[in-house]
Amino acid sequence: MERTFPECRGKVLFVHLVRWNIGIAQFPPGRLREMTALRKQLEGWRELFDLCGDYLDGLSSEGALRTGEEAAERVTNHLVRR
């Protein structure tokens, strides 16, 4: 705790660690590389149907929001050009 959060040094009363591996999605090696390649391909995607969601970027709310913004920008650009 004190190594990761140095500002807590000297203030930690106790540490209780729970490992919950079964509850966390474990991707095989290479998964993030595949998702990066898919997102690169999507940059050239020109359809009204699009993809977004946390699975495209590391399983976080921020990833879900960012990929949603990217999909919305692609669809908007596509509609503007039509």
Ligand SMILES: Cc1cc2nc3c(=O)[nH]c(=O)nc-3n(C[C@H](O)[C@H](O)[C@H](O)COP(=O)(O)OP(=O)(O)OC[C@H]3O[C@@H](n4cnc5c(N)ncnc54)[C@H](O)[C@@H]3O)c2cc1C
């Ligand atoms: C316990 C827990 C804690 C988390 N804590 C954090 C955190 O601290 N910070 C963080 O950044 N992220 C956290 N996350 C991850 C974060 O919640 C997700 O990454 C994010 O919500 C994914 O958003 P999404 O829109 O891609 O998918 P989702 O939020 O899963 O949305 C998918 C939607 O599609 C709907 N749906 C599914 N199938 C169908 C269907 N067939 N037809 C119609 N609708 C359908 C679902 O009902 C759902 O509303 C946590 C997740 C969990 C489970």
